[in-house]
Amino acid sequence: MADAPKIEVSRRGFLKGAGVTAASTVIESAKAFGREANSALQSVPTVGPGPLPIKLHINGEEHIVTVEPRYTLAETLRDNLGLTGTKVVCDRGSCSACTVWIDKVPALACMTLSVDAVGREITTIEGLSHGDTMHPVQAAFVKHDAMQCGFCTPGMVMSCAALLERNPNPSLADVKHAVSGNLCRCGTYPKVFAATLDVAQHRVASGLVTLSAGREA
Amino acid sequence: MNKFAFVDCKTVDEALGQLGDGATVKAGGIDLLDLMKDDIVFPAKLVNIRNVDSLRGITVSADGLQLGPLSTLSEIADHPEIQRSYSALSDAAGHAATPQVRNMATLGGNIMQRPRCWYFRSTDVDCKKKGGGSDECHAQAGENQYHAIMNNSTCAMVHPSSTAVPLLGMDAQVELTSKRGKRMVLMSNFYVPPEKSVINETVVQPGELITGIFVPAPAPGTRSAYQKYGEKESFDWPIADAGVVLVMDGALCRKASVVLGVAAPTPIRSKAAEAVLTGKTIDEATARAAGKAAMQDATPLSQNGYKVQLFQTAIYRTVLLAAGQMQRDPSAIG
Numbered sequence A: 001m002a003d004a005p006k007i008e009v010s011r012r013g014f015l016k017g018a019g020v021t022a023a024s025t026v027i028e029s030a031k032a033f034g035r036e037a038n039s040a041l042q043s044v045p046t047v048g049p050g051p052l053p054i055k056l057h058i059n060g061e062e063h064i065v066t067v068e069p070r071y072t073l074a075e076t077l078r079d080n081l082g083l084t085g086t087k088v089v090c091d092r093g094s095c096s097a098c099t100v101w102i103d104k105v106p107a108l109a110c111m112t113l114s115v116d117a118v119g120r121e122i123t124t125i126e127g128l129s130h131g132d133t134m135h136p137v138q139a140a141f142v143k144h145d146a147m148q149c150g151f152c153t154p155g156m157v158m159s160c161a162a163l164l165e166r167n168p169n170p171s172l173a174d175v176k177h178a179v180s181g182n183l184c185r186c187g188t189y190p191k192v193f194a195a196t197l198d199v200a201q202h203r204v205a206s207g208l209v210t211l212s213a214g215r216e217a
Numbered sequence B: 001m002n003k004f005a006f007v008d009c010k011t012v013d014e015a016l017g018q019l020g021d022g023a024t025v026k027a028g029g030i031d032l033l034d035l036m037k038d039d040i041v042f043p044a045k046l047v048n049i050r051n052v053d054s055l056r057g058i059t060v061s062a063d064g065l066q067l068g069p070l071s072t073l074s075e076i077a078d079h080p081e082i083q084r085s086y087s088a089l090s091d092a093a094g095h096a097a098t099p100q101v102r103n104m105a106t107l108g109g110n111i112m113q114r115p116r117c118w119y120f121r122s123t124d125v126d127c128k129k130k131g132g133g134s135d136e137c138h139a140q141a142g143e144n145q146y147h148a149i150m151n152n153s154t155c156a157m158v159h160p161s162s163t164a165v166p167l168l169g170m171d172a173q174v175e176l177t178s179k180r181g182k183r184m185v186l187m188s189n190f191y192v193p194p195e196k197s198v199i200n201e202t203v204v205q206p207g208e209l210i211t212g213i214f215v216p217a218p219a220p221g222t223r224s225a226y227q228k229y230g231e232k233e234s235f236d237w238p239i240a241d242a243g244v245v246l247v248m249d250g251a252l253c254r255k256a257s258v259v260l261g262v263a264a265p266t267p268i269r270s271k272a273a274e275a276v277l278t279g280k281t282i283d284e285a286t287a288r289a290a291g292k293a294a295m296q297d298a299t300p301l302s303q304n305g306y307k308v309q310l311f312q313t314a315i316y317r318t319v320l321l322a323a324g325q326m327q328r329d330p331s332a333i334g
Ligand SMILES: Cc1cc2nc3c(=O)[nH]c(=O)nc-3n(C[C@H](O)[C@H](O)[C@H](O)COP(=O)(O)OP(=O)(O)OC[C@H]3O[C@@H](n4cnc5c(N)ncnc54)[C@H](O)[C@@H]3O)c2cc1C
Pocket: A092, A093, A094, A095, B024, B025, B026, B027, B028, B029, B030, B031, B032, B033, B049, B069, B095, B096, B097, B098, B101, B104, B105, B106, B107, B108, B109, B110, B111, B112, B113, B114, B160, B161, B162, B163, B204, B208, B209, B210, B211, B236, B237, B238
């Protein structure tokens, strides 16, 4: 396909609007992004189609990455930042393998533009654990052997952990509902349900669960 | 995806100023990115309205329900007053797509999404919806198991919006704003049948933004329900969905709206089913008769005759659910 016609970016307007120092053209906050004081019609700065630097808040850290507006958050996470825990399977919003939290809410990285994630708080699977200490949901997945090929697992964990943040005491129906969009072709659902309910019943603490400890009957 | 420029707007005026010259509105981006990844549309510029605060928010008053077009499907599904007084709408929003999609998808984008017809969504196929050279609807003689069973002679696509079904049944209005001003469009006039335009599914013109959706307050005694059927139980696109709004006086039905989604190229009200219910006591027999009446003019294609039976059952069960005579159907999606 032909590239879109080149669109003029007013660098001055952009800098002013983004509220950053002249040394940097990084877009860094949703509020500042695109805002001009008393902006009238047409005065909003346009970015792209070429690459531009943006600042993303991921797992409590700031990252400056150079992206084209067409790069999805999944691509930026995996290809630019090496955060390959977020998986891409369908790239069309229909499998939830790429689930991350955006402002604490489960969302699809494959259907989010990176430029649209500026100023939001992004949490990926890498952000759930603390060093070698797993998040309780991760530990419970190990304990219950809730994965086979593991490709859906990061997305599954993000959905289950988000559920427990909202509702620390979910029913089986609540867990089923929370992962109703997460496709697992290996059919691990029963163990995913058991693992999540186990965390809710406080039987799994955070921390590394050794395989032998996890394999009790 | 093609390369495009991106402009993030904070106000309706900013967004209106950016429209034109190959620019496309982006809300949640779920349908738009899907179409762009498949090379069905390739806008030169995306006008991001997701951060326009004035397009957000849900207000319930004595006049009715005012929905900002950026309300997400999750916000609508979880809203206690919508659940109480406009339950078909919260049900439709809550049973569309997946939890993650519902967290991102907006109401405006949901009623504006493009059809799922696989001929339309394939770059390999030239179809008249895409304005190409072809004068054919490939679904008519092709793979048509999910296509329209009514009004399908020009183009057999179905509009997939789940929320449009209750919005039509509740006589909602859509506020459209352009640089020239505002206009209100009744939901019953919002979708354009293929006989009128095979390219555009809605009356929304280039340069217009949906800036509000208004649902008038229900009359006393109003009860509503929505149910959606698909191939999978967990989440799926509808292959039949029904929305029913009844104004009840005891067991007697004073007024009925029966809306069918994915039966025809646009969501449609079944006047025949409504006539069966109006002035009658709602029971199993009237509910079944309504389902039959709704399907009397069906013209199924080679592979979708099964949808006729499915719709009869969907309407029958949704009428009883609306009347409070049945629990949610466990075989419906959700
Ligand atoms: C796996 C999956 C399953 C799904 N199942 C269902 C389902 O069961 N039922 C259902 O209804 N949907 C379903 N969907 C579709 C989904 O709900 C829609 O794609 C979504 O609601 C679109 O909203 P959006 O905000 O993301 O729109 P966008 O993608 O941002 O926009 C869609 C279109 O609307 C236009 N637009 C958006 N907002 C405005 C506005 N305010 N004014 C003017 N134009 C506007 C855009 O220009 C674009 O053309 C499913 C999607 C997926 C991925």
